[in-house]
Amino acid sequence: MELLSNTKNGLYCEMADVYIDPWRKVQKALITHGHSDHAKPGHSQYMCHKNSVSILKHRIGKNIKVRGYNFGESISINGVKFSFHPAGHIIGSAQVRVEYKGEIWVVTGDYKLGDDEVCTPFEPIKCHTLITESTFGLPIYKWESPGNVFNQINQWWAENKANKQTSVIYAYSLGKAQRILKHLSKDIDKIYAHASIYNTNKTLIEHGIYDTHCEELSPKTADLNGALIITPQSSTALKNINQTHSIKTAMASGWMATRNTRKNRLIDKGFVLSDHADWDDLLTAIASSEAERVIVTHGYQEAFARYLSELGLKAETYKTAFEGESTLK
Amino acid sequence: MKAISELYIRLEESKNLDKKCDLLVAYFKQTSSEDLLWSMSLLLDKANKRLVPIKTLKEWTLAFTNTPLWLFDQCHPLVKDAAETLALLLPKSVNTTKKPLFDWMNNIEQHKKSSSSEKQTFINHSWNVLSKNERIVFNKLITGNLRFNLSQKLLLKSLSDAFDLAIPSIAHRLLDSFSPLDDSFENWLFKPSAKDVNAKPYPFKPIKKLKLPLEKLGDAKDWIGEYLWEGVQVQWIKRENEIFIWEDNMTLISLIFPELLDAQIFSGANIVLQGTIVLMKEDRVLDYSQIASRLKRKSITKKTLSDFPAKMLINDVLELNGISLSKKPWSVRRKLLNEIYPTLDNKLFLLADVIQDNLWGPFRDAHKDARSINASSILLRPIGSLEKEESPSFLWELDGFSVNAVLLYVESSVDRRSINALTFALWDKNELIPIAKVENHLDDELKREIQLWVRKNTLEKFGPIKSVKPFYVFEITFENIAESRRKKSGLTLKYPTLGKYLKEIKPREAHKLSVLKEMLQKHIK
Ligand SMILES: [Zn+2]
Ligand SMILES: [Zn+2]
Numbered sequence: 001m002e003l004l005s006n007t008k009n010g011l012y013c014e015m016a017d018v019y020i021d022p023w024r025k026v027q028k029a030l031i032t033h034g035h036s037d038h039a040k041p042g043h044s045q046y047m048c049h050k051n052s053v054s055i056l057k058h059r060i061g062k063n064i065k066v067r068g069y070n071f072g073e074s075i076s077i078n079g080v081k082f083s084f085h086p087a088g089h090i091i092g093s094a095q096v097r098v099e100y101k102g103e104i105w106v107v108t109g110d111y112k113l114g115d116d117e118v119c120t121p122f123e124p125i126k127c128h129t130l131i132t133e134s135t136f137g138l139p140i141y142k143w144e145s146p147g148n149v150f151n152q153i154n155q156w157w158a159e160n161k162a163n164k165q166t167s168v169i170y171a172y173s174l175g176k177a178q179r180i181l182k183h184l185s186k187d188i189d190k191i192y193a194h195a196s197i198y199n200t201n202k203t204l205i206e207h208g209i210y211d212t213h214c215e216e217l218s219p220k221t222a223d224l225n226g227a228l229i230i231t232p233q234s235s236t237a238l239k240n241i242n243q244t245h246s247i248k249t250a251m252a253s254g255w256m257a258t259r260n261t262r263k264n265r266l267i268d269k270g271f272v273l274s275d276h277a278d279w280d281d282l283l284t285a286i287a288s289s290e291a292e293r294v295i296v297t298h299g300y301q302e303a304f305a306r307y308l309s310e311l312g313l314k315a316e317t318y319k320t321a322f323e324g325e326s327t328l329k
Numbered sequence: 330m331k332a333i334s335e336l337y338i339r340l341e342e343s344k345n346l347d348k349k350c351d352l353l354v355a356y357f358k359q360t361s362s363e364d365l366l367w368s369m370s371l372l373l374d375k376a377n378k379r380l381v382p383i384k385t386l387k388e389w390t391l392a393f394t395n396t397p398l399w400l401f402d403q404c405h406p407l408v409k410d411a412a413e414t415l416a417l418l419l420p421k422s423v424n425t426t427k428k429p430l431f432d433w434m435n436n437i438e439q440h441k442k443s444s445s446s447e448k449q450t451f452i453n454h455s456w457n458v459l460s461k462n463e464r465i466v467f468n469k470l471i472t473g474n475l476r477f478n479l480s481q482k483l484l485l486k487s488l489s490d491a492f493d494l495a496i497p498s499i500a501h502r503l504l505d506s507f508s509p510l511d512d513s514f515e516n517w518l519f520k521p522s523a524k525d526v527n528a529k530p531y532p533f534k535p536i537k538k539l540k541l542p543l544e545k546l547g548d549a550k551d552w553i554g555e556y557l558w559e560g561v562q563v564q565w566i567k568r569e570n571e572i573f574i575w576e577d578n579m580t581l582i583s584l585i586f587p588e589l590l591d592a593q594i595f596s597g598a599n600i601v602l603q604g605t606i607v608l609m610k611e612d613r614v615l616d617y618s619q620i621a622s623r624l625k626r627k628s629i630t631k632k633t634l635s636d637f638p639a640k641m642l643i644n645d646v647l648e649l650n651g652i653s654l655s656k657k658p659w660s661v662r663r664k665l666l667n668e669i670y671p672t673l674d675n676k677l678f679l680l681a682d683v684i685q686d687n688l689w690g691p692f693r694d695a696h697k698d699a700r701s702i703n704a705s706s707i708l709l710r711p712i713g714s715l716e717k718e719e720s721p722s723f724l725w726e727l728d729g730f731s732v733n734a735v736l737l738y739v740e741s742s743v744d745r746r747s748i749n750a751l752t753f754a755l756w757d758k759n760e761l762i763p764i765a766k767v768e769n770h771l772d773d774e775l776k777r778e779i780q781l782w783v784r785k786n787t788l789e790k791f792g793p794i795k796s797v798k799p800f801y802v803f804e805i806t807f808e809n810i811a812e813s814r815r816k817k818s819g820l821t822l823k824y825p826t827l828g829k830y831l832k833e834i835k836p837r838e839a840h841k842l843s844v845l846k847e848m849l850q851k852h853i854k
Contacts, residue, residue: 138400138403138404138407139394139396139400139404139417139418140404140407140408140414140417140418141417142417142420142421144421144461257417258407258408258409258413258417259338259341259408259410259413259465260407260408260409260410262342263341264785268342268343268344269342270342280421300403303400303403306399307397307400310397
């Protein structure tokens with residue numbers, strides 16, 4: 001019996017009877033971070049890093065049963081030792097380390113290397129088996145320095161402002177939005193966030209885990225010339241603004257790395273900014289874990305695992321719920 | 330290389346022409362004159378800098394980056410563009426060089442004759458000092474795949490804005506071949522040439538649409554009528570044995586119609602003819618869509634020339650033997666036309682028959698017959714009209730109607746490979762109300778564009794019919810309009826057909842349903 005296995009409910013530790021980021025309702029769930037593909041509603045008991053507690057309550061429900069832990073704090077369940085370690089993905093994001101009788105597994109969850117100045121930076125954890133994500137697990141994905149990207153964003157805003165246009169950036173309400181807001185130029189005097197982002201920020205600020213304030217975009221916000229709006233793409237609020245203001249739209253995402261994806265979205269500008277590790281960083285993270293065995297999930301797992309095998313590593317894949325539950329036993 | 334690469338990416342990202350023009354003007358103003366002529370040859374897609382086929386570049390990239398072929402095959406479909414995929418596979422760029430464009434172009438030129446391994450070394454070294462976007466442009470350039478696809482009109486406008494020059498006198502410079510290796514930008518753009526004067530067209534005068542009843546024009550005998558066809562309104566200029574063809578939007582389109590460029594066509598000296606170029610098949614004028622697709626071509630093949638030959642229907646002569654005829658009345662110019670016509674090649678030039686009578690009746694008959702011969706309107710000119718003076722000519726349009734409508738539904742063919750029919754709608758407040766379903770007469774290119782677009786912009790599906798986001802605006806022409814209680818719009822259009830794709834018109838600016846309702850009201854009265 002393996003320490004962790006892939007089941008129809010998700011990643012499972014039979015020895016301790018707990019799941020990690022399960023996609024179906026379970027008793028005990030260890031959650032790597034608050035994104036909805038990792039933190040599903042309906043579990044009886046949630047365990048996560050302490051900075052994820054308020055996020056989970058905000059997104060799933062006030063009354064869920066959740067307990068937060070410090071990074072490195074050891075949780076012992078039926079002789080299995082679990083602990084959370086920084087993943088550098090978003091606020092509260094963690095890798096899960098699992099140890100039993102000297103055998104160590106690490107589940108990375110989503111992660112990126114480098115310091116984004118919003119969350120605790122990734123820390124490599126030595127292990128025997130590493131379960132890694134591979135969202136950008138192809139060699140065409142190589143990020144340029146985030147500092148450059150923020151300069152591009154600030155410049156883009158300045159250009160739009162000079163043309164009396166409103167800049168709109170589409171970004172996830174948890175993670176990307178906070179990161180961009182934090183790095184916007186001080187010259188941008190009018191910054192508005194869509195309600196879903198504004199409310200997330202409010203929760204984070206109240207809990208002392210985020211510090212960049214901005215105003216909420218409301219239908220009453222009159223003067224948007226030269227302003228910058230940050231919003232999830234699904235927002236309908238934009239429809240009204242579009243009728244009264246000339247807007248320029250941009251998306252900040254790792255997917256913007258190719259001309260083809262930029263062209264296919266109905267946006268004016270694409271910024272290559274990701275909270276996931278790029279190709280080089282995935283390889284760096286795997287090397288620094290010193291794992292003998294790598295299990296690839298969440299992304300281009302087939303290609304990435306094949307590449308790792310060709311490098312001489314023992315690599316295999318797990319499928320997640322989204323890619324084909326039917327193939328699971 | 331840096332500036333031209335940024336320009337390439339940003340031009341591709343900007344969706345409107347003004348923005349593209351601004352980018353070009355800024356580029357022209359910032360770029361050193363040593364780089365400018367090379368830039369022009371790139372912007373005009375005239376520089377052939379192919380060093381290696383893309384297949385070889387792929388082999389070299391895979392070797393350089395230690396990438397297995399199967400991994401390239403995984404990436405390529407996501408990026409779509411092979412040169413870009415190869416650029417993205419390279420290690421992150423660290424040190425980039427400021428080496429100017431002309432240096433790069435000279436280097437590339439020098440390596441055309443190098444051995445394969447010298448080329449490979451040059452390319453590997455180049456990658457090491459180029460940024461991500463530069464590598465994309467560089468890879469395209471050295472594989473002969475770099476295309477800016479800019480219209481002459483846009484380039485001319487940008488050049489004229491940046492350097493304060495008049496479009497008519499610089500246009501010919503874009504068509505002629507030039508060599509950045511032996512020439513300078515200053516020479517190319519600013520050195521006066523005989524052509525600056527020879528190529529110059531007369532202003533194209535807009536013709537008013539006839540909105541009054543015919544009788545209001547006065548006596549029929551004072552007017553001459555002529556059919557006009559759907560085609561390109563042009564001035565055909567022959568001066569000093571060279572021919573220039575101008576479109577009425579001030580684009581020099583000589584190269585699009587090579588059949589009309591032979592100086593032997595007209596044996597006389599300098600002449601300026603005005604008229605319409607049409608494409609013909611067995612004496613029948615073809616639809617506008619045919620000539621529109623020829624205008625988009627960069628090079629005209631022999632097959633196009635023989636399948637759909639172009640002819641010019643002459644309406645006017647503006648200059649003869651170097652003397653401007655603008656002071657002569659139309660009757661005199663028409664007489665001159667009759668005299669010159671036999672000296673022109675009658676396979677290429679046609680002189681429209683005139684409609685002349687003491688009564689308006691025959692004019693009306695001609696107007697009624699117009700559609701049967703594919704004419705688009707009748708041009709009415711007062712016999713005494715001078716080219717430059719007020720007494721205006723009129724465009725008497727056919728009794729058809731048209732509206733600018735938004736594409737709402739797309740119906741696929743049974744095999745899902747093609748489009749069967751398109752349903753168009755007009756605005757009623759914030760709602761789009763369907764007004765006409767038309768057959769698909771799109772040219773292949775546009776059809777493919779729309780099919781791709783539909784895939785990503787479908788809102789709902791009902792069997793083979795998909796509803797799509799408001800985006801495409803087309804002219805819908807129809808012959809008549811009637812009331813219809815059964816339809817949501819309250820009216821029905823007779824013989825609706827798909828007109829031009831109105832790229833410049835935003836969906837929000839398409840017509841309102843009230844426009845049709847007004848037409849209906851007027852028509853019933
Ligand atoms: Zn995530
Ligand atoms: Zn995720």
